[in-house]
Amino acid sequence: MKLYHIFKSSICMGLVFLALVACKKENASAKEEKLEALDYTAKVYPQLDTENSRWFFFSSASRPFGMVNLSPDTQIGGAWGSGYRYKTDTIKGFSHIHAWQMSGVSVMPVTVSATNKAYIYNDFYSKFSHSNEQIAPGFHALELERYNIKVALTSSKRVGLHQYVFPENEDAGVLFNLNTILGPCKNVAGQLEQISDNELSGNVTMEPTHRRPKPLTVYFSVKLNTDIAALEKDDTTGNYLITFKKPIDKVLMKVGISYTSTENAKNNIEVELPGWDFEGTVARSKEAWNHLLGRITIKGGSEQEQRRFYTDLWHALQGRRIINDVNGAYPDNTGATFRIGQLPLDLNGVPKFNHFNSDSFWGAQWTLNTLWGLVYPDIMEEFVHSLMQYHQDGGLVPRGPSGGNYTYVMTGASSTPFIVSAIQKGIIKNDLEPIYQALKKNHMPGGIMEKAGYEHKTTLGGGLKYYINKGYVPYPIPEGDFGGHQDGASLTMEYAYQDWTLAQLAKKLNHTEDYNYFLKRSKNYKNVFDKESGWMRPKNVDGIWKKNYDPYESENGFIEANGAQSTWFVPHDLQVLAGLMGGADKAIEKLNNQFITAETLNFTAGNSHAQELHPEYRRIPVNYGNQPSIQTAFVFHKLGRFDLTQYWSRKVINKAFSGLSPATGYNGDEDQGLMGSLAVLMKMGLFQMNGGTENNPEYQIGSPVFEEITIQLHPDYYSNNTFKIKTKNHSTSNVYVNKVAFNKQVIKGYKILQSDIVKGGELLLEMSDKTN
Structure with missing residues (x-):
């Protein structure tokens, strides 16, 4: 499956959702025209200034002010010059928190072999190309070239939703990089345990920074649409690797977070994202962004001026994050x-x-x-x-x-x-x-x-x-x-x-x-x-x-x-x-x-x-x-x-x-x-x-x-x-x-x-x- 097919499917489902709400009685062509007017997210250019951005500047797979700010990280050290940096061609993980002086829960889908299992805990980064990447408010998709894994991301306010397409005939897994420098702070004391065949829970502590004087623990709950074959911990790094029992076409993983307890992280999933509808979640995320972006409509100006305007407005509605549970x-x-x-x-x-x-x-x-x-x-x-x-x-x-x-x-x-x-x-x-x-x-x-x-x-x-x-x-x-x-x-x-x-x-x-x-x-x-x-x-x-x-x-x-x-x-x-x-x-x-x-x-x-x-x-x-x-x-x-x-x-x-x-x-x-x-x-x-x-x-x-x-x-x-x-x-x-x-x-x-x-x-x- 090509990466753009994943993206195309997500966008189409989003448009269908909006059509049902706003244009139920219109004919097909009228629906498309109406949706074109409604889709302000299509005018947003998320990669604006990402050569110069900082940890909380960029967040793609997120809702307005969402607790989860799920995005790929190409740089992970320091509050400045970290997060998604356009000129760096290496993915170092997908983390769920990009906030003022806060970071956490970094994961990386991988393929596992007898050869790489010995070193994968500290050698798992992957190259990627912007030519195989799609980004919109509430959605991010790219390909990990090292593993030939197609990744797509979206979220609700408090839950990140991952979709992975693994290559055939290879053992698939996800690395939880819970003990690492991540943006503005170190993540330490990471823990992960298996709760059932397809559920895990864990926590990781953000160490204090010069600006945030006290530690903070983030709790998380994980649910997968496939069974876990094994959960292993590396004693050297303290990180964890899960592998799956059998390959399926698309592995879906939900990660709910909370700053109060694993129970509340799990509850955030149950309330906000109980199902497995990736395309529907993308559509609802687009709807949330369009609801806010669409409060201002503009006419005239060049296409670039209009795109820059809605990109500016998008930035005005992100960066500051919810910290309470549902x-x-x-x-x-x-x-x-x-x-x-x-x-x-x-x-x-x-x-x-x-x-x-x-x-x-x-x-x-x-x-x-x-x-x-x-x-x-x-x-x-x-x-x-x-x-x-x-x-x-x-x-x-x-x-x-x-x-x-x-x-x-x-x-x-x-x-x-x-x-x-x-x-x-x-x-x-x-x-x-x-x-x-x-x-x-x-x-x-x-x-x-x-x-x-x-x-x-x-x-x-x-x-x-x-x-x-x-x-x-x-x-x-x-x-x-x-x-x-x-x-x-x-x-x-x-x-x-x-x-x-x-x-x-x-x-x-x-x-x-x-x-x-x-x-x-x-x-x-x-x-x-x-x-x-x-x-x-x-x-x-x-x-x-x-x-x-x-x-x-x-x-x-x-x-x-x-x-x-x-x-x-x-x-x-x-x-x-x-x-x-x-x-x-x-x-x-x-x-x-x-x-x-x-x-x-x-x-x-x-x-x-x-x-x-x-x-x-x-x-x-x-x-x-x-x-x-x-x-x-x-x-x-x-x-x-x-x-x-x-x-x-x-x-x-x-x-x-x-x-x-x-x-x-x-x-x-x-x-x-x-x-x-x-x-x-x-x-x-x-x-x-x-x-x-x-x-x-x-x-x-x-x-x-x-x-x-x-x-x-x-x-x-x-x-x-x-x-x-x-x-x-x-x-x-x-x-x-x-x-x-x-x-x-x-x-x-x-x-x-x-x-x-x-x-x-x-x-x-x-x-x-x-x-x-």
């Missing part, structure tokens, strides 16, 4: 000892929300806040409830939880803008007072804001006491190094913005004293602005500016950025910042010159995060490859130069977010959907400078790249209607918006409010190649 059990590692927590259940026994493993929300104010808040409010609500569950368990709202525990990834209280935005948009309506008190705790001594990046045991690295008492975080911190990212100027600016967002919630809840207190703190960014040089500038604990200061020197008091990039990180007070620079005109000229220079490097510091400190790229004044300066094209908007926002945002899209190959994509740090979300928003021509955290949030209008964009509003949160962005005189050269109307009413100021958007309607933009 029955609501979840791992809680926030306390002194591990415990199994239980999510609240509805009347049908289904968890009211899912619990998540997630990288930091650092930078989410310009990405996930807006995209999820507008298009996926149901997802945003789940994440807020999950963050508050961590607070209930461990006493703090996390900024990037992993393994059921805090990681203190990055800096500040980055979850505050995310949660406040959900409240201001009406997504979260209940229990606002306890939410506010939980967020306030994070902004005060004893909260998460005072911890530097990965500072697990101390509370000195974030410099919060200096921020409160002196109005800025000094650089360096006098006490020494206690974590990562102890860059005082950036910390000061970040805390100031986050304080402003908390002040907005305090105002909403009539906490006037708190509102005034945090609003005053939000002005602390002024204390690191050097009027003489015109840049943000670090100062030491005695208030002395850093000597020989170069605003283009990277990480010189600034987090993953330089001073030129970071100076504009004042999203809540840009008019005042412009005043400090000598007025709006001077500020605009300054930033425009930065963009002119940055364009020569395509607005990014190389094409990967590893290149940001390279001498050729580190001095770039605007970097759209990392979060600290991804808002800068819309700074012009807030200073009244809407045309420059339109001009430069379109330039950034063309240079930084238009490629469609394994060699390019996000040009740096795609942190679990942040850059994918940014690309989607810029291409739709919508942005929120302060992260949508004010009352009745405002959306700034940019320059959309498509003729028409339609968002299906979620009826449980907004109206049962659509919000449509339609352009007149659309072309690649017409980047300027000369006239704006919403529901035929002219709009001034190139902005639209949340209350208008969520009612539905049409935003009409008249485009031109000249400004007004």
Whole structure:
């Protein structure tokens, strides 16, 4: 059987499934046309940027936010440069967990002979070719050349489903590589036991990492559609090999995982994937992806632009992973000892929300806040409830939880803008007072804001006491190094913005004293602005500016950025910042010159995060490859130069977010959907400078790249209607918006409010190649 036959069969079954649901009464040709419109997954290019990807970047055989992220691994060492790396031609296993600081359950189908059995436990890798590979959201197929095994993968949320076609007349088996370095951590103490003729169960422990401070055990249950002949363990590697009694046409293997018990892993299989219908599972996975991708439809643009758009949207919906079982059990590692927590259940026994493993929300104010808040409010609500569950368990709202525990990834209280935005948009309506008190705790001594990046045991690295008492975080911190990212100027600016967002919630809840207190703190960014040089500038604990200061020197008091990039990180007070620079005109000229220079490097510091400190790229004044300066094209908007926002945002899209190959994509740090979300928003021509955290949030209008964009509003949160962005005189050269109307009413100021958007309607933009 050819590999493409396996893939073709899976896709056809998926289309049939969708046809039965959506087009039951239509004729055959009409069905095909309808399905063509529905299959947004066909436009996704999963291999985008996979030459530069990291462990959690790529996940093919997975559902949106699924616990199982089943994919082939071509590199397995380290959090960076691992997982599916396009240029590596060797498969080292198929693992089920590709998550922030987590990995596990790697398997490899093999053929077994008297010759290779002696060494197969440590010599089992296989070459493969991209020419014999098919990938789509929810599906991956390839051929292991060493064994002539055809592999196809799909999954439910918590169960991986494997299909193997072995060569005839050879003994077939599966190697469980349970004791290995796998991505960001070592997998150790792996165990596997046979339960019945075709069932196994096991567990493996992920050792702690620099970022995830506690071990975590993943439990798994395995079911096969054929009987097991033998289960053998290798004493040297500690790994296991199963072989089958007799060959069959297709060996199917289900692997359910759980972070609480083997019983729950088995239950996850029984509830989510009780049968053996591989093609049906592929179809249901495609349906799940199409359900989310299809909330935005686009017209116009080139085929490549459309494919890149849906690939960006796909990235915005993966990376962050469910960690609870189907029955609501979840791992809680926030306390002194591990415990199994239980999510609240509805009347049908289904968890009211899912619990998540997630990288930091650092930078989410310009990405996930807006995209999820507008298009996926149901997802945003789940994440807020999950963050508050961590607070209930461990006493703090996390900024990037992993393994059921805090990681203190990055800096500040980055979850505050995310949660406040959900409240201001009406997504979260209940229990606002306890939410506010939980967020306030994070902004005060004893909260998460005072911890530097990965500072697990101390509370000195974030410099919060200096921020409160002196109005800025000094650089360096006098006490020494206690974590990562102890860059005082950036910390000061970040805390100031986050304080402003908390002040907005305090105002909403009539906490006037708190509102005034945090609003005053939000002005602390002024204390690191050097009027003489015109840049943000670090100062030491005695208030002395850093000597020989170069605003283009990277990480010189600034987090993953330089001073030129970071100076504009004042999203809540840009008019005042412009005043400090000598007025709006001077500020605009300054930033425009930065963009002119940055364009020569395509607005990014190389094409990967590893290149940001390279001498050729580190001095770039605007970097759209990392979060600290991804808002800068819309700074012009807030200073009244809407045309420059339109001009430069379109330039950034063309240079930084238009490629469609394994060699390019996000040009740096795609942190679990942040850059994918940014690309989607810029291409739709919508942005929120302060992260949508004010009352009745405002959306700034940019320059959309498509003729028409339609968002299906979620009826449980907004109206049962659509919000449509339609352009007149659309072309690649017409980047300027000369006239704006919403529901035929002219709009001034190139902005639209949340209350208008969520009612539905049409935003009409008249485009031109000249400004007004």
